[in-house]
Amino acid sequence: MEVTTCLTLKDLISTKKPKSDPVTDGRSAYKENMFDRFKISPRLPLRSEPIDLSKHKSFTPERIPVTPVKVAERPQADPWTPTANLKMLISAASPEIRDREKKKELFRPIENNGIEKTDTDLQLMDCVDDIDDLEKRPSRKQKSLGLLCQKFLARYPSYPISTEKMTISLDEAASSLGVERRRIYDIVNVLESLHLVGRVAKNQYCWHGQHNLNETLSDLQRVGEKQNYRAQIACFHFKDMGMEYKCDEQKKGCNMDQQNTPFIELSEADCPSVSSSSRKDKSLRIMSQKFVMLFLVSTTKIISLEIAAKILIEESQDAADHSKFKTKVRRLYDIANVLTSLGLIKKVHVTDERGRKPAFKWIGPADFSAGVDQKMEVTTTTPSPDSKKEACSLSPASDRVKQRLFRHSSFNVVQSFTNVKRKVCSQPCSPQKPQGVESSDSYASKMAHLATIYKQKTEEDSKHISSTSRNGSTGNAALPFSVVVPVPVKSDYCVQPVVHEVPHKTIHEPLSIVPPSQSHEECTNHGFVPNQPYMYLPSNSVIMLCGNLSEGKASEQLAKSLHLVPGSDSPTSEESNTSKQERPTKRQHTGKDDAPLSLVLPKKSRLHDTQSLWKTVCKPTTPEQLHHVSSGKEYNTEPGTKPNNLGEHTEQVGSTLLPSDHVHVQPAVPPQFLYVPTTAGLNGFNFLVHANHSVGLSPSQLASLNVPYVMVPSSALTAFPFICSPAVPSGANCSSSNGGMNFSQAGTSSPTHLTIGASQMAAPQLFEAAVDQAKNSSPLSTSTGSGMCGGSKADSHDCLSQSVHNAKLHKSPTPSTPKSIRPIHKDAFFKTPGSLDVSSSRKRQRTQTRTSSSAQRKLDIDSSVVN
């Protein structure tokens, strides 16, 4: 699936706005003014993005907080920044030009010959004229909620000084903006869901600004994960892909989960009446939160309207009237407009076999977790909402910085990376997990089930795939699993289906070996050797393969090898020198604050065992073998993979990464393959990274290393700073990158990567989702991890089974993670309203949301007032 970005607000902005308009009178004029203002506004990038939160921040000071809406004159008079100037220019020209451009676009197909073109232009001009006439009346776009929201937002500073409480009068806002109050409600409700505003009293809201945004997002993310939204998304994706199959079950599970989970989170606040699940979704506020949650938990950060609607419709979704769906979608559009104007999401389109579908991509802060953490620490002491704000004064800066970084990486790819990174960081050690833990048991089991199903499906598909290669065109169809790696029949590689060993781990367990018997034929087609077992590597797993493990220990070994070393090397003193060396190096690389996980080679933990292990490993790792593996595109049975890309990638990988000539094993550095799962449907292309890569080996060394091939999902790269092809001395990049290396950088060395990363498919990563969730939610994973980990690990988290995400989590060398911290901060969403509501006057528990909300509001008001 390809994602195409669309311009929403942009369009709005670009829309020509003819000035004088009798009909529209003040209102339109007003809008226009607002509009102009926006144009000039620094925060609007060339792209005329809506409101860029991050930018907002920076400019906050400049903004006049309470400014009355209107800027009577042309603000253009004095642009504040170069950008503004540019913008101004653009805006100046924009009306006609843009329209013309648009028209041209429309006619472009015909523009083949000059003559026609000319005609076209003429036509266009005419059209424009007509349009101008028509424009007298405010176009629909000009009245869009998104634009309105921008105007609304323009009135308030992103980061108001805590002391000054800006109150928003709905009436005033409505009148000043020239719209009905009803519309203001729409906006305010969404803003409220993000805590950008708070209701103070009837007809009065107070502007909080974005001080708490990160926190809010963090909370939402947490809740979203708890809600199992990721799985739900996956389910729907799955469904979309035409795999009806068991989806229902999964869905049920999801829903059940959802239902079971006390709707504690934010929603609670907003919607006290948990019981009235039916109602809660109806609230625009809650819908908004949920919608955001979907983005936050989504690996792709892209949520199609359709899926969002379905998920939000709740369990009743079944045939749930089409009308309901429609209504939902309408609401989602409303919400999306506001979010878009906030610069949190942008419109995109996902294309799958069924055609283009409207979707939105999260472009808001992705690293808020870290920020939150920091905040938390600071804020922790001051739990109260208000204090929160104050405390925030601190955090904003850091956040800002981060956000900026993020912003700068305007490339989707990068963004995705960032996201991934963030997630990762928050994983194992992260605070988030702990929370999810609560419901984990049931959840885990469900996920396990899901995973199982998935696996089955996958296996089944893999068979089919081999025989009937799915056309790559529909990347979407890609199955979740990333790679099927042939296991040399005689090879020493011994991978045990650890999965089976530990029930709970099933979910986590990335590997599964398909018995040769199952599909020799197909396998053969793909280059598999008959009877050759192959290993199924779920997209979400990170695996290190070690050769020659005795069966009994295989899993253990594997586990060891696989597990990522958490921040601390401390684990075992027994570690081999090699590992030690490596770690330090890596550390350096990953040095950045958010440093992705540092992939440490845990195996060293048991020197002896490991060594032997290594030996064996090395053996198998002959150039040929490696090559075999790497070159075998065939192996990549992933249905979703795009043939083209795949081919290219493979080739490149093979040529670039595999110094076949020089392959010689270095005893010191046992070959390990790090399997990095694809994320978010990245072409389904994964890489096997030689573990050593991660080490700060010199290029030459790397080259000399016997490296299999590496398939790295873009997202994964972020997490693994060290990843680089042996051929490329990218070490510098990796190490230096503070943002964590980003894909782009990696790309420098190998273009291939980039290509891959770029395409993020909305494709479901069911498995991934399942794994993640299971992981997150289930505490068991950690405890049970021992099986996998081989007990060496100090931290269960370190288990290899952990997904990349987890791995990434380990940012700092220090193992001790702030997990404890996380739990602490959950204030914002869970705070008061709900509880208050209940405890206090909870006058009636009417099933009606409204009541509850009202009640809540009251509470809110009260509390706020008190403060």
Add this chain to the structure above:
DNA sequence: ATATCCCGCCACCTG
């Protein structure tokens, strides 16, 4: 035709 989503009716609530 489909995607968007504006508009405002009207039910519910609160004061």
Add this chain to the structure above:
DNA sequence: CAGGTGGCGGGATAT
């Protein structure tokens, strides 16, 4: 009861 809220979906407009 008046006014505040906001669910909802018809139907206009944009693609």
